Amino acid sequence: MVKKENTSRRLFRLDNAAHIYPAIKNQKQPGVFRVSATLYEPVHPGILQQALNVTLKRIPGFSVKLRPGLFWNYFVHTDDALPIQEDVQNPCMEITKKENDGFLLRVRYHGCRIALEAFHSVTDGSGALTFLKTLVAQYLRLQGITIPAEKGVLDCTSPPKPEEVQDSFRPFALGTHRIRRKEPRAYQIKGTPLPPHNISIIRGTIPLEEIRKAGKRHNVSITEFLTAALLYNLNGLQLCENPYKLLPVRVQVPVNLRGHFETETLRNFSSFINVELEPRLGDYSFEEVLKLVHHFLRFEVNEKFLRSRVAANLRTEGLLFLRVVPLMIKNPMIGLGYKIAGPNTFTSILSNLGNIDVPHELAEYVKKFDIVLGASKDTAVKCAVSGFKGSLRVNFTSSIEEAMVERAFFTFLVGQGIPVEVESNQE
Amino acid sequence: MPYCVLCGVRLKDSNNRCPLCGTPVILPDQYSGKAGNNELPLKRDEPRESFDRDLWVKLVSIILAVPILLTLAIDYFVGTGISWSIYVLTALALVWVWCVSPFLVRRNIFPLWFALDTAALSGFLFFIERLSNTGNWFIPLAFPLLIFTSALIFSIVFLFRKKIIRQLQKPAILLLIIGLLCLFIELIVDRYKYDGYQPGWSFLVAIPCSAFAVILLILQRRQWIVEELKYWFRI
Numbered sequence: 293m294v295k296k297e298n299t300s301r302r303l304f305r306l307d308n309a310a311h312i313y314p315a316i317k318n319q320k321q322p323g324v325f326r327v328s329a330t331l332y333e334p335v336h337p338g339i340l341q342q343a344l345n346v347t348l349k350r351i352p353g354f355s356v357k358l359r360p361g362l363f364w365n366y367f368v369h370t371d372d373a374l375p376i377q378e379d380v381q382n383p384c385m386e387i388t389k390k391e392n393d394g395f396l397l398r399v400r401y402h403g404c405r406i407a408l409e410a411f412h413s414v415t416d417g418s419g420a421l422t423f424l425k426t427l428v429a430q431y432l433r434l435q436g437i438t439i440p441a442e443k444g445v446l447d448c449t450s451p452p453k454p455e456e457v458q459d460s461f462r463p464f465a466l467g468t469h470r471i472r473r474k475e476p477r478a479y480q481i482k483g484t485p486l487p488p489h490n491i492s493i494i495r496g497t498i499p500l501e502e503i504r505k506a507g508k509r510h511n512v513s514i515t516e517f518l519t520a521a522l523l524y525n526l527n528g529l530q531l532c533e534n535p536y537k538l539l540p541v542r543v544q545v546p547v548n549l550r551g552h553f554e555t556e557t558l559r560n561f562s563s564f565i566n567v568e569l570e571p572r573l574g575d576y577s578f579e580e581v582l583k584l585v586h587h588f589l590r591f592e593v594n595e596k597f598l599r600s601r602v603a604a605n606l607r608t609e610g611l612l613f614l615r616v617v618p619l620m621i622k623n624p625m626i627g628l629g630y631k632i633a634g635p636n637t638f639t640s641i642l643s644n645l646g647n648i649d650v651p652h653e654l655a656e657y658v659k660k661f662d663i664v665l666g667a668s669k670d671t672a673v674k675c676a677v678s679g680f681k682g683s684l685r686v687n688f689t690s691s692i693e694e695a696m697v698e699r700a701f702f703t704f705l706v707g708q709g710i711p712v713e714v715e716s717n718q719e
Numbered sequence: 720m721p722y723c724v725l726c727g728v729r730l731k732d733s734n735n736r737c738p739l740c741g742t743p744v745i746l747p748d749q750y751s752g753k754a755g756n757n758e759l760p761l762k763r764d765e766p767r768e769s770f771d772r773d774l775w776v777k778l779v780s781i782i783l784a785v786p787i788l789l790t791l792a793i794d795y796f797v798g799t800g801i802s803w804s805i806y807v808l809t810a811l812a813l814v815w816v817w818c819v820s821p822f823l824v825r826r827n828i829f830p831l832w833f834a835l836d837t838a839a840l841s842g843f844l845f846f847i848e849r850l851s852n853t854g855n856w857f858i859p860l861a862f863p864l865l866i867f868t869s870a871l872i873f874s875i876v877f878l879f880r881k882k883i884i885r886q887l888q889k890p891a892i893l894l895l896i897i898g899l900l901c902l903f904i905e906l907i908v909d910r911y912k913y914d915g916y917q918p919g920w921s922f923l924v925a926i927p928c929s930a931f932a933v934i935l936l937i938l939q940r941r942q943w944i945v946e947e948l949k950y951w952f953r954i
Contacts, residue, residue, distance in 0.1 A: 477950060
């Protein structure tokens, strides 16, 4: 039985994945990510503001402010208007309480681009994309263009559904046997930290057909091909850096659980798989890495394994001693737990949102979609991928000055015969 | 459309350099600045001041004004005029200076407010010496100790903030400074008490401190040990 959130009370419990972000959030680890859509025409700020007001009413799970309770944080729904902002060169910076009147998201515009930056406690990539698609559709509707409510675009004339703010982790995994594997320390990318409040974004645009062909040559999917390419190049960097003290190289691949459980939630509903390469066992060819990643992901990404992973997290949340400890003490405990068991266990992240599907009436007006992960001190380089209109956009986010990972990755793709166009926010 | 000659990736028309390796674009005259990258916003998201300086200064002033007024009133009405309350007043004035000095100017200028704090403490000690009639101890004892300690604290903060020293050099420098401070304290105290200098306890502190500092400085040269320590202490 699915427990529905009481929307009339206008209070939302944080979902299982959301609890960690308020506890670890700081300037160096903002927990913010961004999805953006670039249109063919320049954005009109006045109309965008109207569209945002309507979209926030339709998706109340995003119109929330974080409030500390005695034992847990919780969200309070608000009817306040969220003002749109001009876009900046250094996106995904920390969303502070003072800023935005306590909202946990920003909507930004620049030229033809509309961007949504969201604190990860509110939603995940898929939820944010639904919000962005609905916002862009509403923006176009206000200009007299008819966009049907399908393929992730919500109908703003209909009332919000309680299922959209439901915490789907519990019905998905509660009561399942949990499997927790011990993952020792992984190789960490080192470099010169960027000055505070800076982020390096290097974007590679790749023809989707070319990368699909490359994947087909080896009988692997695009995610598997890109993950293998990243693992292979990270391992190469480690070998150059310190060949005498090798550590496992792990890439964290987020998995959207919506593909494994019927839900309409727009809140967090994803898990992750850490794909590992053990360089101490010997040298790997790219074909070997591809095979390893392919079989590892096929083995791990199935409903039963994912349930057990989520169940392990739910069990931690449900521990009696953790529940009775006041939030003031709980937050540092969560922060310490994250520091011990979190970022040291993987080298980088590769998040693939897949090919973004929109109604063809909307596709006519949108040139490209992008997803950017926020930089963090602990994971120096992260990668986010999305496909739209025959192009694959690979966005590397980094908190260090050196672009050796990005360079190794993109030059490797060029070496595989895949053309790459590169741009950066550091011009 | 330009390409990077080293990486082989295609670049934007507006790129003067390859974002991956920094190599200048070939035929820059033809491409650079021609198109201009209007997709890139010029504005930057700067951190906002989350601390209300004015409110803090007002709050501290009000909180400290209450005990000051209360003490003065009690001393005046219960006793025979203002006597002991002057000690409380000067102590609270010192606390006020320490609390508000970093926020008096808009920018956080550490040397300025640290000098102000040291001057305030120095004035407080001088005032106590004059009021209490306990002999001449400020100039020969308290003042040199205060100045030397302040100079050491200032140097540590300066070295740490400017990132001149790093990793294990930090505890090494701290240990050296502790040793140096002990030597200086003994020197000043001996001169004040015995009008001479008899080295004693301070060497027992300074020697192990220096030895540990040297070990740390040697360890610093072995980078893998530093990495291992950083991992185990989750730094």
